[in-house]
Structure formats: C-alpha cells, structure tokens
Amino acid sequence: MRVLIIQLFVNGLITASFYALAGVTWGVIYRTTHIFHFSHHLVFSVAGYAAVMITAQAQLPYFFGFFAAVGAAALLGCGIDAFLYRRLRMAGATQATTFLASLGFGTAGVAILLLAFTSSPRRLVGFPTKVLSIGEAFFSVADLTMVIVSWTMIGLLLLFLAKSRYGKAIRAVGSNAEMARNVGLNIDRLYLLVFAIGSGLFGAAAFLFTAKNVAYPTMGIHPFFMSFTAVFLGGVTSMPGHALAGFILGLSESLGMLILPGEYKTMIAFAILFVVIVIRPEGLIGFKRG
Amino acid sequence: MDYVVNILVFILIYAVLVQSLNLIMGYVGVISMGHAVFSGIGAYTAALISVHLGYNFLVGTVAGFLLATIVGALLAMPSLRVRDEYLIVFTVGFQMVAYEFMLTARGITEGQGGIPNIPFPKLFGFQFDTPFKFLPLALVMAVIGFAIVWRLVRSPFGRVLKAIREDESACRALGKNTLKFKVLVFALSGGIAAIAGSGLAYFITFISPVSFSVEISIFIIVMVILGGEANFWGPLVGAAILVGLPEVLRFLPGTAGIVDVLREIFYGLILVIMMIFRPKGILPEYAAQTKEYQIPTDLLMEGDTNDAGDEGHMSSPEEKRLTHRVLEIKGLSKSFGGLQAVNDASLTLSSGKITGLIGPNGCGKTTIFNLITGFLDADGGKVTIHGKEITGKAPYKLISDGLARSWQDIRTFKDMTVLDNVLVARPKQSGEKILLLFFSPWRVAREERENYRKALGYLKMVGLLDKAGHLAGSLSTAEQKLVAIARLMATECPVLLLDEPTSALDLESVERIIKLIRGIAKQGRKTMLLIEHNLDVVRGLVEEAYFMSEGKVLAYGEPSALMADPKLAEVYFGID
Numbered sequence: 001m002r003v004l005i006i007q008l009f010v011n012g013l014i015t016a017s018f019y020a021l022a023g024v025t026w027g028v029i030y031r032t033t034h035i036f037h038f039s040h041h042l043v044f045s046v047a048g049y050a051a052v053m054i055t056a057q058a059q060l061p062y063f064f065g066f067f068a069a070v071g072a073a074a075l076l077g078c079g080i081d082a083f084l085y086r087r088l089r090m091a092g093a094t095q096a097t098t099f100l101a102s103l104g105f106g107t108a109g110v111a112i113l114l115l116a117f118t119s120s121p122r123r124l125v126g127f128p129t130k131v132l133s134i135g136e137a138f139f140s141v142a143d144l145t146m147v148i149v150s151w152t153m154i155g156l157l158l159l160f161l162a163k164s165r166y167g168k169a170i171r172a173v174g175s176n177a178e179m180a181r182n183v184g185l186n187i188d189r190l191y192l193l194v195f196a197i198g199s200g201l202f203g204a205a206a207f208l209f210t211a212k213n214v215a216y217p218t219m220g221i222h223p224f225f226m227s228f229t230a231v232f233l234g235g236v237t238s239m240p241g242h243a244l245a246g247f248i249l250g251l252s253e254s255l256g257m258l259i260l261p262g263e264y265k266t267m268i269a270f271a272i273l274f275v276v277i278v279i280r281p282e283g284l285i286g287f288k289r290g
Numbered sequence: 291m292d293y294v295v296n297i298l299v300f301i302l303i304y305a306v307l308v309q310s311l312n313l314i315m316g317y318v319g320v321i322s323m324g325h326a327v328f329s330g331i332g333a334y335t336a337a338l339i340s341v342h343l344g345y346n347f348l349v350g351t352v353a354g355f356l357l358a359t360i361v362g363a364l365l366a367m368p369s370l371r372v373r374d375e376y377l378i379v380f381t382v383g384f385q386m387v388a389y390e391f392m393l394t395a396r397g398i399t400e401g402q403g404g405i406p407n408i409p410f411p412k413l414f415g416f417q418f419d420t421p422f423k424f425l426p427l428a429l430v431m432a433v434i435g436f437a438i439v440w441r442l443v444r445s446p447f448g449r450v451l452k453a454i455r456e457d458e459s460a461c462r463a464l465g466k467n468t469l470k471f472k473v474l475v476f477a478l479s480g481g482i483a484a485i486a487g488s489g490l491a492y493f494i495t496f497i498s499p500v501s502f503s504v505e506i507s508i509f510i511i512v513m514v515i516l517g518g519e520a521n522f523w524g525p526l527v528g529a530a531i532l533v534g535l536p537e538v539l540r541f542l543p544g545t546a547g548i549v550d551v552l553r554e555i556f557y558g559l560i561l562v563i564m565m566i567f568r569p570k571g572i573l574p575e576y577a578a579q580t581k582e583y584q585i586p587t588d589l590l591m592e593g594d595t596n597d598a599g600d601e602g603h604m605s606s607p608e609e610k611r612l613t614h615r616v617l618e619i620k621g622l623s624k625s626f627g628g629l630q631a632v633n634d635a636s637l638t639l640s641s642g643k644i645t646g647l648i649g650p651n652g653c654g655k656t657t658i659f660n661l662i663t664g665f666l667d668a669d670g671g672k673v674t675i676h677g678k679e680i681t682g683k684a685p686y687k688l689i690s691d692g693l694a695r696s697w698q699d700i701r702t703f704k705d706m707t708v709l710d711n712v713l714v715a716r717p718k719q720s721g722e723k724i725l726l727l728f729f730s731p732w733r734v735a736r737e738e739r740e741n742y743r744k745a746l747g748y749l750k751m752v753g754l755l756d757k758a759g760h761l762a763g764s765l766s767t768a769e770q771k772l773v774a775i776a777r778l779m780a781t782e783c784p785v786l787l788l789d790e791p792t793s794a795l796d797l798e799s800v801e802r803i804i805k806l807i808r809g810i811a812k813q814g815r816k817t818m819l820l821i822e823h824n825l826d827v828v829r830g831l832v833e834e835a836y837f838m839s840e841g842k843v844l845a846y847g848e849p850s851a852l853m854a855d856p857k858l859a860e861v862y863f864g865i866d
Contacts, residue, residue, distance in 0.1 A: 036375055087566060096321055097565050099378065100515060104561020107508055111554035225386060232379050263394045270383035274368065277380075281372040 003136050008254050010137040016250030017150035018205060022223050023230030023246030024154050025202040027239055028161075029077075030231055032174040032194045036099040039080055039106035040202065040227065044220030045113055047073035047203035048210040055125040062126040066207045073203025077195040080105060086188060113217040121214035124207075142212040149208060153201050154243050161239065170194055202227075226250075226269060233273050235283025245284055248272070295421040301526075301533045302428040303489045306435035308513040308525035310482035313439050315511070316520030316575070317448060318475055319455035320374045324365075324385035325483050325510050330392065330502030331358040332484025333491040337405045338398070340492075347411035347492050354484040362480025366473045377476075385504050392499035404498025411492045424493055431489050435482050440522060441728065442475070446721030446738065449706070449714045451475060452520070456703035463663060463697075464715045464781060465689025466722070474724060505554065512557045515564050518571025527572055532557075581707050581759040589746055589755065616641045616817045617693070617785055622661055622671030624654075631657045633841035635671070637819070639785065644811050644818040646828045646835025646849060650862055654841040655821045656698060659787050663688055663695050675785065689717060694783035698790045698821075702770045702777070704763030708754060711762050711773050712745040715780035748776040752806060768799035775806060779814070788820045792827050804830045825853065837862075 029037050050072035051065040058064075084105060088098050128141040161167035173180040173190050181187055202223075209223065226249055233249070234241030249269050256268040276284065311325045332354035339350040365384055369376035392399045399405070410419040411427060418424045442448055453461040454468050462468050491497045509532070517528030536553055564571065617639040624632040632654040639645050647655050660666040662673050664685040673681045675691050688694070703711050719741065720726040721734040749755050752772040757765060762773055771791060778786055791807065792800045804827055810816055811831075822828050828835060828849045837845040837852050839861045845852055852858055 036378060084562065084566075091566075093565065093569065094319075095375070096315075096319060097569050099321065100511065101562050101565035103508065103511070104558040104565070106558070108555045108558025108562065111551050111558060115548065115551050115555070225382065228379060229383065232376065261394070263390055266383070266386045266390055270387045273379070273383060277372065277376065278368045281368075281376075 012254030019246035022227035023242035027242035041220030041224035047206035069207035074200035077199025241285030326506035328483035329487030332487030336488035358484035518573035646832035649838035
C-alpha cells in the first residue's frame, strides 16, 4: 500500500507538471485574446503526429521530432488565428461565434487525422525508454523530461510576460485591447505571437506525451480539457493560477485512483472545478473582472 | 415505405432536441456543449422506468423531463452566475463525465452494451410498435415541444431572453433578474431535450451511450447553426437536412467504411463556413429588416398630448413633503487598485428637479452611476431613496425602488425591434413568469395589450412611432438615443439617471433631446441626475449642478456660476 501511494504520488507529480504546462498554454491565449480557442486540442494531436512522422517515418533523431512538434503546433496555432479568428474579428463576430468556428475547425481537423492515419495508435521512435527510480518509485526518461521541461517553460513564460517588452504589451492587450490599440500596439501581431507561444508550448507537451504514450487522432481532447479546466479553476486572470490549478488537477487525478477506478479521471477534475466555482467564482487566485 | 417513415420519425425527434438547444443558443445566446446528455437523461430515465418498473411511457417521459430540468438548473446556476463562458466549461465537463458514467456505471446503465428491449409505448391498449404507428406519436411530441418553445419565445418572457442576449447589463438595469431567466430557461431546455431523448428510447427500444456522446452534442449545435439561430423553424430545417444527409451518403459509392469520418469533417466544416459566411443560418432570425405593427389610430393623430407618463409612483402631497429629498448619496467612495475613482462624494436630488453632474473626463461621474445602481460595490458610503437604503442592492432590484438609468454608450437591444426595446422595459409583466405564461394566458394577453399601447405612446413621445418595427441596431445614433429615452420612460421610474444623453450628436438632435428631457421633467414629474459634457446642454436643462474632479465633489451651484469660478474652469478646461 505504501509503495502504491508513493508511486501514485510520483505519477501525480508527473501528470501535474504536464497539466500545469497545458494550463498556461491555453491560459496565455485565453487571457490575452479572450477567444475560447477550442481547436487547441487539434494543435496537440497534430504536434503528436508531426513528431511521429519525423522520427518513425523520416527516421530522423528524436530531437528533430521535438522541433517538428513545436513547429507544427506553433504554425497551426498561428494559422488558425491568422486565417480564421482574424477574419471573424474583422467581421465583428461575437465570442460565441468565434467559439463555434473553433469547435468546428477542431472537429473537422481530428476527423481528417482519422482519415489520414486511421485510429490505430502510432509510436514515436528513438526517445530513450530507460526506466529510472528513486527509492521505491519508478519513472521513465520521458516522465523526468516532462517535469523538467514543463516547469522550465512555465518559468520562462512567466518571466517573459513580466519582464520583456513584448510580454508587457501582451499583458496590456489582455487587460484592455481597446486601450492597447489606442497607444499604438499592433493587436494582430501580438495575438499571433501569443498563439505561437501557447501552441508551441502545447506542441512540446504533445511531443513528450507521445514519447511516453502513443499518438492517436483524439489524443488532444483530454489534455485540452485539463488545460481549460485549469484556467478557470486557477482564475482566468492569473497565469501562476493556471499552473497551480493544473498541478492540483494532475495530483488529484493520480491520487484519486486510490479510491476511484481509473475511468473516473475526468470526474475528479470536474468535481474540483464545480466546487471551487460554487464557492469562489473568480477561481483560486483570480480576481473579479469589473 | 417504412424506411422513409423511419427517417421522418428521426427528423421529428431531432427537431425537438435541436429546438431545445436553439432556445438557449439562439434566444439567450449561451452555448451548451452537453445537450446530448440531457436527451440521454430522458432516454435512460424512460428506459429504466419502463423496463424495471413497467410503467407507462408517459410516466417515463415526465420523469426524464423533471430530472433533466433539475440537472440543468444545477449546472446553470453556478456557472452563469459568473460569465457565459463558464457554462461552456461546465457543459463540456458534464458531457465528458456523464459519458464516462454511462459507460462505467454498469449497474444502472448496463455500460457500453446499453439497455435493450424497452417496451413500445402503449396508450389505451394501442401499441405504437411500427414506424408508421409511431409517426403520429412523434408528431404529437414534436408539436408539444415546439409549442412550449413558441409560447416562451413569443412572449414577454422571450423578449427578456433576447434582451439578455443583446446586452445583459442593460437588461439588468431594466429590473430583470437575468440570472433567474437564464437558469430557468436552461433548465427547461434540458427538460425539452429529455423529452426528445425518451422519444428516441421508445422508438428504437434500445439505447446505448453512443447516442449521447460529445459528437452528438456537437451535431446538435451544427443543426442549430445550419437552420438558423433564434429562428423558430430553423431546427426543423437543420434536422431535416442533417438527419437526412447520412442516409444519402450511404448510397454514394466508395464511402462505405468512412461515412462516420466524412460526416464529422462535414459537420466541422459547416460550423466554420457558416460562422464566416452566414452566421445567421439558412433561416435568419428576421426574414425582413422591419416588422409591421398595428398602431392604434388615435396614436397616429397629430398632437403632443401624451398620457403615457401619468401613472406609476404617484405620491400624495404629504408624501411629497416628506420625501422632498428623493435620492441622497452620502460619503460614497470607490477605489480601483491604487486609483481613488470616487472619494467621499455626497449628492442630493430634490424632487421634480434635474440636477447636473459635471466635471472633466475620468473624474468619476459614471462610476458614481455604477455605484448607485449596483453595478459596482462601493467601498464606503450610503445611498438612500425616499429614506430607504439601497446601497449595494443588485441592479435589477432598483426598478422597484423607482430608480432607472441610461447609458453613455446607449446600449439599445440592437437585434430587437424598436417597439420590443421599449416593451421589455415595462415593469411587473405577468408574461415574464413561466407559470402565468402557460396557465394564465388571458391575463398575460390583456397586460400585453396595455403595455403595447403604453410603449407606442412613449415612442410617439420621442417621435419614433414610424420606426416601431425597425431593428434598433439599424437606426442612427441619434435615434437610438431616443429609443433609450423611451425605454427609460417605459420603466415608469420617478428617479432617472441620465448618462450623457446628447454626446456624439449633431446640433439639431441635441436640441431635440434637450426639449424632450425638459418636457419629461415637467410633465412626468421626474427627478433626474444628468451627467453631461456639453455645457450648453447643462445650462439649458439644469438649475443646479455638482462639480466633480478626481473623484471628489468640489462644488454645487448654478452651472453658469460654477463655470464662472476661475478655479473650476481651469480644472474643467485645464490641460493636464
């Protein structure tokens, strides 16, 4: 029992890091653009397949797969913004309209993946599969990389937003797009940057996910669900909140297996979200928007 | 023949399901990503009750309806309280969790295999056991479902729903508890979806989780969009096309194994393409840009007389003496972060007078309005109306205290007719209560006739009678400002807060509105607080005004005296 708890705890830390990263990737997009970017899950799947194609199909070393995943994700994210959202923005579309277009794009995209690759899972080739251990807990190289990469990326992103010129501009656009436009910021370019960052980082997560598991067309759904749940749980306005909430979701998902069967993964996350929003609508760290 | 009838029944069942989603997506503007689950609740409840308890199908249907209504309310209440996007989040989660539940709770739902052998519905010994026999039953179900929605959306209740969709804050300021409306209608929408679900269960006599997956939820959304949001017949069109389509695809050569995948691609693309090129769907909400209203002949006659403003909060002379100071604001304060937006502001409005509130941009005037009307919570201070404290009351509760406001940015309900804009503001409408709407139709109709007349009276007062049937959004800014004034008048509130009623207008329109406001103050015996930048307007309307700067009330007096004060003039025109 003790061994099981320790192992679940370690698994929890790994999943928690993954969800924390997932949370900030969608959070940076949502908080800046206020677009309910539903096709984020497609970005994840496409990145996963990009990694598989490069490593298994083209038989290049795995770090090429990593760059392919990040690149494909960033490209797709930017493409969605440039060719779909921007167009809707110019037509004065409401948030609901943009959401529906995004939903449609994601749905069609996953179906196209299904048509191209069938539903049978694909494996990434070449990533070290060695199993490591600390005491009685076991984990893979991919797991360890996931933890390190996630927190590094989260740290860098927060630092970038807080300190750099572009980061400050992004935050300004997020809190008041109208005002930001008036002081001469180029909104479309900043949105593109945000989509590149959010999607690229989600692509990195997808690479590690594929290295650990496999790629399949709907692989993005669950991580995406966790990413936006983390954003609303943590508080829309707070990026550290997204990371913290993702962490809590991951850890409780893993430890929840002590009492619930594995099929109820989503239920735990949803229950946490439900309770927190009932008690604290602004989320864990967020504050009310005026 | 059976094959065609089969499809017809499916179309009817789906039409009801789509209509239930249209009710909230089209008319209220909130999205549910889990409507398949509501139909699932109906289907499983019906199946379990009929299989295990052997009760009549009507019992199963009603039970499903009730359960789905309760679940709908539980989902909508906490999420819509925050913002509409939270409902998307909650319904996505709900969809995923409920689907997991259907798959795994084998003791109840029998898991992936589903529940077989659901008995055919029986009524008075007649068994609806073939598609042909089932058709009339499906038809009755569809008529009931559509009739409920028809009654809801073409009533004062539906008018409020549309106003919420157009501008929720403005709707709250008119005294509507918008959260209550949204939760109620979402719950009902879930209930109607459940009726469709039980229809499905009794028709196929077998249900499994696959019929209630997220794909189906998206499918329903696509049907709403394709048919046309907020169009009553849109759901029928959407369902007819999309339920029929896979049947057509089936006959195309070479598509055998991949029909499902192609369908998903097709649905996704429909959403994207519709959103870009035809967001209003095949049947848009309004076929024409204007609507014809019957206008009583006496209103069409020339003349300024208007009896519309003579009812409502009439007070006796005794009361008037006591409540000479109608609205009192004492020591109101509000800060945003480090910025002290309103600092210990005190104002008094005297009965029957227009009081001005002037000051440079960003001095906190609109913030004061938002504090009085409950859109912001004050850090300190007290607001009383006729001696009754209203500090911190929710915006929608203030209409019954006799206080209404207008908005600097007008906020007409753009996709509603001008007349509906005014009608929705009428206070205490029985037709806004669901029970009265369905069980006291004559009372609702009688009131509606009165309100109709009153609203037209106000439109005549502002000179827009001929535009009654136009969509408010199609009017000029000046005309929309007039609509906003008519809407404000329609609340019958004796205390009105006007936020820059003449800003961004040409001279002629400014003149027109000044005249109008003066007339209202005189005839309607209204007490008003007026925020205004245009000093000519202030001088033309106001005897006395408060002067604000940087959140503080600096002075009170005649406008011309205030502006003659070199210090205040410097603050007002100063270059900082």
